[in-house]
Amino acid sequence: xxxxxxxxxxxxxxxxxxxxxxxxxxxxxxxxxxxxxxxxxxxxxxxxxxxxxxxxxxxxxxxxxxxxxxxxxxxxxxxxxxxxxxxxxxxxxxxxxxxxxxxxxxxxxxxxxxxxxxxxxxxxxxxxxxxxxxxxxxxxxxxxxxxxxxxxxxxxxxxxxxxxxxxxxxxxxxxxxxxxxxxxxxxxxxxxxxxxxxxxxxxxxxxxxxxxxxxxxxxxxxxxxxxxxxxxxxxxxxxxxxxxxxxxxx
Amino acid sequence: xxxxxxxxxxxxxxxxxxxxxxxxxxxxxxxxxxxxxxxxxxxxxxxxxxxxxxxxxxxxxxxxxxxxxxxxxxxxxxxxxxxxxxxxxxxxxxxxxxxxxxxxxxxxxxxxxxxxxxxxxxxxxxxxxxxxxxxxxxxxxxxxxxxxxxxxxxxxxxxxxxxxxxxxxxxxxxxxxxxxxxxxxxxxxxxxxxxxxxxxxxxxxxxxxxxxxxxxxxxxxxxxxxxxxxxxxxxxxxxxxxxxxxxxxxxxxxxxxxxxxxxxxxxxx
Numbered sequence: 397x398x399x400x401x402x403x404x405x406x407x408x409x410x411x412x413x414x415x416x417x418x419x420x421x422x423x424x425x426x427x428x429x430x431x432x433x434x435x436x437x438x439x440x441x442x443x444x445x446x447x448x449x450x451x452x453x454x455x456x457x458x459x460x461x462x463x464x465x466x467x468x469x470x471x472x473x474x475x476x477x478x479x480x481x482x483x484x485x486x487x488x489x490x491x492x493x494x495x496x497x498x499x500x501x502x503x504x505x506x507x508x509x510x511x512x513x514x515x516x517x518x519x520x521x522x523x524x525x526x527x528x529x530x531x532x533x534x535x536x537x538x539x540x541x542x543x544x545x546x547x548x549x550x551x552x553x554x555x556x557x558x559x560x561x562x563x564x565x566x567x568x569x570x571x572x573x574x575x576x577x578x579x580x581x582x583x584x585x586x587x588x589x590x591x592x593x594x595x596x597x598x599x600x601x602x603x604x605x606x607x608x609x610x611x612x613x614x615x616x617x618x619x620x621x622x623x624x625x626x627x628x629x630x631x632x633x634x635x636x637x638x639x640x641x642x643x644x645x646x
Numbered sequence: 647x648x649x650x651x652x653x654x655x656x657x658x659x660x661x662x663x664x665x666x667x668x669x670x671x672x673x674x675x676x677x678x679x680x681x682x683x684x685x686x687x688x689x690x691x692x693x694x695x696x697x698x699x700x701x702x703x704x705x706x707x708x709x710x711x712x713x714x715x716x717x718x719x720x721x722x723x724x725x726x727x728x729x730x731x732x733x734x735x736x737x738x739x740x741x742x743x744x745x746x747x748x749x750x751x752x753x754x755x756x757x758x759x760x761x762x763x764x765x766x767x768x769x770x771x772x773x774x775x776x777x778x779x780x781x782x783x784x785x786x787x788x789x790x791x792x793x794x795x796x797x798x799x800x801x802x803x804x805x806x807x808x809x810x811x812x813x814x815x816x817x818x819x820x821x822x823x824x825x826x827x828x829x830x831x832x833x834x835x836x837x838x839x840x841x842x843x844x845x846x847x848x849x850x851x852x853x854x855x856x857x858x859x860x861x862x863x864x865x866x867x868x869x870x871x872x873x874x875x876x877x878x879x880x881x882x883x884x885x886x887x888x889x890x891x892x893x894x895x896x897x898x899x900x901x902x903x904x905x906x907x908x909x910x911x912x913x914x915x
Binding site: 573577596600601634638641642646 | 684685803832833834835836837840860861863865886889899900901903904905906907908910911912
C-alpha cells in the first residue's frame with residue numbers, strides 16, 4: 397500500500413504564479429522514489445509540501461490514508477516522527493554551537509520519543525559510519541561529507557518511515573559523494589528515501605522509481621530502469637543527453 | 647612551439663600552511679588543459695596565481711611564465727597588462743564578475759573599450775556598441791540589443807555566464823581560464839555552456855585552462871588533464887590515457903566513482 401499519496405496537488409502564490417500544477421504521485425514503503433528537476437521545476441516546493449511546511453493550494457496529500465493537515469497539531473506530531481529530512485548544505489544545516497550528540501538527539505527530544513536517548517544516538521552515529529567519540533565533538537571539527545553523515549544520523553535517529561533527501565550530495569566532492577551514496581543504499585533497507593535532485597545519475601543509483609518534473613508538472617514517471625532505457629518525454633531525453641559522462645572505456 | 651604558459655615548481659603558502667607544492671605544467675598556444683581537483687586541492691589558488699591575484703596573506707615561489715612575462719614578483723603595471731590580453735578568466739558564479747548596478751551592455755563595453763585602446767584602435771561609442779552586440783550574439787544570447795539594456799539580476803544564471811564569457815572574449819585572450827564555469831548551473835544549461843566554450847576556443851584558437859572538480863565535465867572539453875590532490879600534482883597526460891588507464895590510485899578512485907554514476911545511467915543516448 398502506498399504510504400504517501402499526492403492527489404491533484406497544485407501550489408500557487410497569491411500573485412497567481414503557479415509553481416506546481418496538478419501533481420499525482422505515490423511513495424511506497426521500502427521503495428525509494430527519485431524526484432528529478434532543474435531550477436524552477438518546483439521540486440523544492442514539492443518537498444516543502446511533503447514536509448508539511450506549506451499547504452497545497454488545491455488537492456491533498458495523504459499519509460496512510462489520513463490527510464496531511466498542517467493545522468492539525470496532533471496529526472503533525474505523529475507525522476514528524478515518521479517523515480524526516482536532510483538538506484543540501486551540510487554547513488548551514490547543523491547548529492555550530494551544539495555538540496553532535498545534541499544535534500542528533502534533537503528530534504528525539506523535540507518529538508518526545510520514548511527511548512534511551514544515549515543509545516539511540518550512538519546507534520545512529522554507528523549506522524552512518526561515524527566513530528562513537530564524534531558525539532562529544534562540534535560540527536566545525538568535521539569535513540563536509542562527515543557533516544552530511546551527522547545530518548543523516550539526525551534524520552534517522554527517530555526511526556522514521558520516510559527520509560526526504562534534498563540535493564544531499566550536490567555540495568560534496570565526487571569521492572565523498574560516492575561514499576554517501578553507498579551509505580544511503582545501506583540505510584535504504586531500514587528507511588525509505590525520497591531523493592530530490594537535479595542529478596539523474598544519483599537517482600538512478602538509489603531509486604527504483606523516478607518522476608521527472610519540469611516547470612511544475614510531472615512530465616514523466618515510472619520505474620527508473622524503463623525511463624532511462626526508453627525515455628518518452630523530450631525533456632527527459634534532453635536531461636539524459638546533457639548529463640556529462642566519461643568517454644566509454646575501450 | 648614555445649609554451650604560452652609555463653608553471654615551474656610553483657608553491658603557494660601562507661605563514662602557517664603549504665597550500666600548493668612544486669606544481670609544474672605548461673600549456674601551448676591553442677592547447678586545452680583540464681586541471682582536476684577536489685576541495686583543498688589548490689586548483690583555484692593556482693588559477694589566481696597565474697594572473698597575480700593571490701591574496702596578500704599568501705606567497706608564491708617558483709616560476710609562472712605567461713606569454714613571455716614572469717608573473718611571480720611582477721609589478722602591478724605588468725600584471726594589469728597581462729590580465730585580459732594574455733589570460734582572461736571566467737569564474738563559477740557569474741554574479742561576482744558582473745556589476746549589479748550596471749547594464750550588461752555597458753559592462754561588456756568597458757572591456758571592449760579597454761581592449762581597443764590597448765591595441766591603439768579607435769574606441770568611439772558606435773564602434774564599441776557594434777562590437778558589444780557582436781560579442782553578445784557570439785555567445786548565443788537571443789536578442790542582443792534588448793539584453794544589452796538589462797541588469798544582471800534580470801537574467802537567468804546561464805545568460806549571466808554567457809555575458810561573463812562575452813566579457814572574457816572581448817579581450818581576445820590567448821588563454822581562457824575557466825574556473826568551475828558550470829558548477830552553479832543546471833545540467834541542461836551546463837551542456838549548452840560547455841558546448842559554447844568548446845566552440846569559441848576552437849574558433850578563436852585560444853588556449854584553455856579548464857578547472858573543475860568534476861571529471862566528466864572536463865573530459866569532453868580538453869586534450870590533456872592534470873590531477874591535483876592536496877596541493878600536489880598526482881598525474882598528468884592526454885585525457886584518453888589518464889581516464890582509460892589512470893596510474894595513480896587517487897585518479898583511479900575518482901575515475902571509478904565517475905564510472906559508477908555513468909553505469910547507473912546505462913547506455914549513451
